[in-house]
Amino acid sequence: MIIDHPLLGPRDSQEFVLLGDASLLNRPDWQAENAGHAFYEYQYLRDNPAGAHRELWYHEMGDRSWLVVTRDTVTHEVLKVELAADVTSGMASGVAAGRRPK
Amino acid sequence: MGLNGGYSGFRILREGLSGNRGWRPAWRDPAPQPAYDFVIVGGGGHGLATAYYLASQFGEASVAVLEKGWIGGGNVGRNTTIIRSNYLLDGNQPFYEFSLKLWEGLEQDFNYNAMVSQRGVYNIFHSDAQRDAYRRRGNAMILHGADAELLDATQLRAECPFLNFDNARLPVMGALVQRRGGTVRHDAVAWGYARGADRRGVDIIQNCEVTGFRIQNGRCTGVETSRGFIAARKVGCAVAGNSSRVMQAAGMRLPIESHVLQAFVSEGLKPIIPGVVTYGGGHFYISQSDKGGLVFGGDIDMYNSYAQRGNLPVIEDVCEGGMTLMPMIGRARMVRMWGGIMDMSMDGSPIIDRTHIDGLYFNGGWCYGGFKATPASGWCFAHLLATDTPHETATAYRMDRFERGFMIDEKGSGAQPNQH
Numbered sequence: 001m002i003i004d005h006p007l008l009g010p011r012d013s014q015e016f017v018l019l020g021d022a023s024l025l026n027r028p029d030w031q032a033e034n035a036g037h038a039f040y041e042y043q044y045l046r047d048n049p050a051g052a053h054r055e056l057w058y059h060e061m062g063d064r065s066w067l068v069v070t071r072d073t074v075t076h077e078v079l080k081v082e083l084a085a086d087v088t089s090g091m092a093s094g095v096a097a098g099r100r101p102k
Numbered sequence: 103m104g105l106n107g108g109y110s111g112f113r114i115l116r117e118g119l120s121g122n123r124g125w126r127p128a129w130r131d132p133a134p135q136p137a138y139d140f141v142i143v144g145g146g147g148h149g150l151a152t153a154y155y156l157a158s159q160f161g162e163a164s165v166a167v168l169e170k171g172w173i174g175g176g177n178v179g180r181n182t183t184i185i186r187s188n189y190l191l192d193g194n195q196p197f198y199e200f201s202l203k204l205w206e207g208l209e210q211d212f213n214y215n216a217m218v219s220q221r222g223v224y225n226i227f228h229s230d231a232q233r234d235a236y237r238r239r240g241n242a243m244i245l246h247g248a249d250a251e252l253l254d255a256t257q258l259r260a261e262c263p264f265l266n267f268d269n270a271r272l273p274v275m276g277a278l279v280q281r282r283g284g285t286v287r288h289d290a291v292a293w294g295y296a297r298g299a300d301r302r303g304v305d306i307i308q309n310c311e312v313t314g315f316r317i318q319n320g321r322c323t324g325v326e327t328s329r330g331f332i333a334a335r336k337v338g339c340a341v342a343g344n345s346s347r348v349m350q351a352a353g354m355r356l357p358i359e360s361h362v363l364q365a366f367v368s369e370g371l372k373p374i375i376p377g378v379v380t381y382g383g384g385h386f387y388i389s390q391s392d393k394g395g396l397v398f399g400g401d402i403d404m405y406n407s408y409a410q411r412g413n414l415p416v417i418e419d420v421c422e423g424g425m426t427l428m429p430m431i432g433r434a435r436m437v438r439m440w441g442g443i444m445d446m447s448m449d450g451s452p453i454i455d456r457t458h459i460d461g462l463y464f465n466g467g468w469c470y471g472g473f474k475a476t477p478a479s480g481w482c483f484a485h486l487l488a489t490d491t492p493h494e495t496a497t498a499y500r501m502d503r504f505e506r507g508f509m510i511d512e513k514g515s516g517a518q519p520n521q522h
Binding site: 001012013014017018019020021037040041043044045046047048049050053055071073074075076 | 344346347350355356357358359360404405406407408409413415448504505517518519520
């Protein structure tokens with residue numbers, strides 16, 4: 001698989017490691033009433049879709065940036081690549097490209 | 103079963119003398135009934151074994167297995183056929199030892215030649231620390247009634263002289279051996295269970311995809327399928343690889359990611375590898391099939407996938423592991439490779455449990471240890487379905503263990519499915 005890095009251009013996926021579903025960017029509020037349950041769902045439960053999947057990739061053997069890669073899990077086609085920093089700043093300002101908050 | 107329908111040496115002789123005209127299909131092709139007591143979703147090894155034990159051990163007469171394609175077309179036909187019970191943790195070892203004991207009696211039990219071959223599993227170690235860890239694992243196995251033996255390099259050299267003993271970085275120092283481990287003809291496992299279940303009255307319904315569950319007042323009353331609604335008193339799902347997709351239809355999110363695991367076969371060679379050999383310096387395991395092909399595999403591809411095929415970097419990684427451990431295989435040509443989809447759970451261990459919906463039961467999360475578990479998985483799932491209590495060897499495989507903090511993490515790598 002080739003991941004088209006927003007800054008570095010097309011890179012072999014071997015240079016990256018995968019962390020998992022990009023929902024891991026949406027950390028629950030630890031002070032909330034139901035924080036225990038929310039963290040259980042955050043840490044352990046996954047949508048695990050067959051099709052488009054937003055996931056966190058780390059460019060370990062490159063510029064050490066975190067990317068949000070949208071990839072089709074049925075065809076392995078990479079559909080979209082964003083810097084995770086851009087995604088989280090978007091989330092903070094309310095433009096949220098991230099998934100639904102719990 | 104009698105001499106007419108059963109398989110035996112006598113039967114082969116008799117059929118041979120009468121032109122082999124007496125053989126019949128090994129299982130029927132029934133149309134689905136409107137209702138069953140038990141509907142098993144998924145006609146793979148685990149689903150067929152569940153149906154078989156429901157009929158044979160728990161006396162249940164009204165059982166159907168629903169399979170969207172053909173039986174045995176999924177992971178039961180895609181694995182590397184290894185059986186063993188060399189686990190460390192209390193939650194796992196009794197279950198896998200139960201499974202190995204069932205393997206030992208399986209062929210007589212279901213009257214089918216599954217080519218169970220207890221040729222031994224050698225886990226190679228390469229350092230003092232790794233030997234200590236394997237010794238501990240071996241002791242845990244023995245304490246749970248399994249067999250384990252620690253070989254030093256001299257003993258191992260007598261059995262596996264082809265290993266790269268003097269590798270400077272990762273010298274071969276010995277192995278933990280489970281002699282009762284080995285390999286099984288995986289397709290025959292599906293066929294044997296299917297035939298055994300069919301003969302006990304189970305309806306095996308192929309080309310019947312479950313598209314949804316009918317849930318009324320928190321109770322599952324049946325399944326919607328591509329061949330119409332089928333009512334059921336209890337529904338058990340054994341669809342590892344696609345668990346998230348199927349259970350999503352019941353509104354559930356699971357502690358599971360789907361990943362692709364590749365396997366490889368070389369051209370046929372003369373007998374050279376005595377048992378199953380696993381590499382301790384990386385992820386590589388190998389055995390030799392009765393046809394002579396080297397059957398080997400290694401890590402999953404590390405990214406979520408439903409594709410049933412992987413990519414080249416992992417192939418390179420697996421072959422490098424093999425070349426480091428046994429350089430002699432470098433001249434063998436690889437002739438086939440394929441991928442299967444694994445339910446990678448959050449702690450690397452499976453789930454056999456009720457769900458929060460009455461009448462709906464779940465079996466999945468087998469990571470890449472599902473094949474060896476087939477008999478015990480079927481037995482324990484049948485036990486749960488028939489009695490509503492977990493089998494004594496499967497009490498730890500609860501769905502809610504992640505929320506309660508009772509993970510069964512053999513590898514100690516945490517909630518990171520691609521690391522298990």
